[in-house]
Amino acid sequence: MLTARQRELYDQVMNASRWLRLRNQKIGDAGAHAIAEALKLNTTVTWLDLGENQIGDAGAHTIAEALQVNTTVAVLLLEQNSIGDAGAQAIAETLKVKKEMRDLRLQNNQIGDAGAQALAQALSVNTTITTLSLGGNQIGNVGAQALAEALKVNTTLTQLELLYNCIGSVGTRAIDETCTVDRTCEVDTNHQISPIAFSLPPRLSTAEDLQLVFRLLIGGSKVENQCVDLPVLPAEIAERIMDEAYYWQNVHSTKRAWFGADDPDHILKVKLPHGVNGASIRVKAIHVFRDVEQNPYNTDEVFEMIVRDERGAIQSEFVATPTSFVDSTDLVTILPARHPIIRQIREGWEVHVRPSKTATYVVFEALYVGFTKRMFNW
Numbered sequence: 001m002l003t004a005r006q007r008e009l010y011d012q013v014m015n016a017s018r019w020l021r022l023r024n025q026k027i028g029d030a031g032a033h034a035i036a037e038a039l040k041l042n043t044t045v046t047w048l049d050l051g052e053n054q055i056g057d058a059g060a061h062t063i064a065e066a067l068q069v070n071t072t073v074a075v076l077l078l079e080q081n082s083i084g085d086a087g088a089q090a091i092a093e094t095l096k097v098k099k100e101m102r103d104l105r106l107q108n109n110q111i112g113d114a115g116a117q118a119l120a121q122a123l124s125v126n127t128t129i130t131t132l133s134l135g136g137n138q139i140g141n142v143g144a145q146a147l148a149e150a151l152k153v154n155t156t157l158t159q160l161e162l163l164y165n166c167i168g169s170v171g172t173r174a175i176d177e178t179c180t181v182d183r184t185c186e187v188d189t190n191h192q193i194s195p196i197a198f199s200l201p202p203r204l205s206t207a208e209d210l211q212l213v214f215r216l217l218i219g220g221s222k223v224e225n226q227c228v229d230l231p232v233l234p235a236e237i238a239e240r241i242m243d244e245a246y247y248w249q250n251v252h253s254t255k256r257a258w259f260g261a262d263d264p265d266h267i268l269k270v271k272l273p274h275g276v277n278g279a280s281i282r283v284k285a286i287h288v289f290r291d292v293e294q295n296p297y298n299t300d301e302v303f304e305m306i307v308r309d310e311r312g313a314i315q316s317e318f319v320a321t322p323t324s325f326v327d328s329t330d331l332v333t334i335l336p337a338r339h340p341i342i343r344q345i346r347e348g349w350e351v352h353v354r355p356s357k358t359a360t361y362v363v364f365e366a367l368y369v370g371f372t373k374r375m376f377n378w
Contacts, residue, residue, distance in 0.1 A: 112198075
């Protein structure tokens, strides 16, 4: 049984002819399922735009399966969604058998080496696709090498876009060597991002983790492999310790790879969600990451932070100095002890990062806000 929203999307596909643009419609995986069902029956749509729709692996899988039945869609735009390796693998299976596909856009998703390897296998047997866009993903050397091998046997692909991934010298060398021999495919590997960008947030703590630690604090349990029992703490002290501890139970993040210092659309921004069933939000830490190409001005950069409340009013503006990992990457971790405003951030508040003063030389920035959702009692 389709919901009203799913029925609306289903009807849009069924009534469409040739071009169908459903960009930025908050379709999600549930909506993608309805679209997929319609695609199995539609025989007129040739160009389908599903970009910026919060479609994940499950939605990509249903779309991919439908396209194995559909015989008309030749151009598919799925950029700026949340498709990872599993979704890319499903799409790759479709490319192996679908002869109509000419143009596939998957840039700005979350595809890594495993997804790139699957797509490379598909390119080895596909004889129709001419354009494949994979920029703004998380593809590294392994994925790039697999794609380079596929290009040695693929004779139809003319454009492969790999901008803003995290391909190192090994991967770019493999692609360059292939392109030197076979110049039929133009491959763009410019502006690669440091792999650090995709490994920043720590492992998320589960509710079970937190309950276990809290029980240890108030129960005086013995630590494994230790002969001394933990002291029994009053619940209010244990709760204070849990509040102050640095851990992330949830993360909201945003990232971008195209810049303009005066463009308001290029402000990194995270909005804290509203609690559910009486739970409250407690921000534990903020990470900001920047990857910069060689800056001819060689100026020291800082992160200019803004905190706005639910009405949009500025509650705090402060500067955070980054710690450099290597010459081109900067990271700062902002904790409540250093910036007390973090303790005040509530549901619906926003954290902003102003554009860098040398934005032209920035290839990637990411903002991560780690927080917990907790009831008033543990």
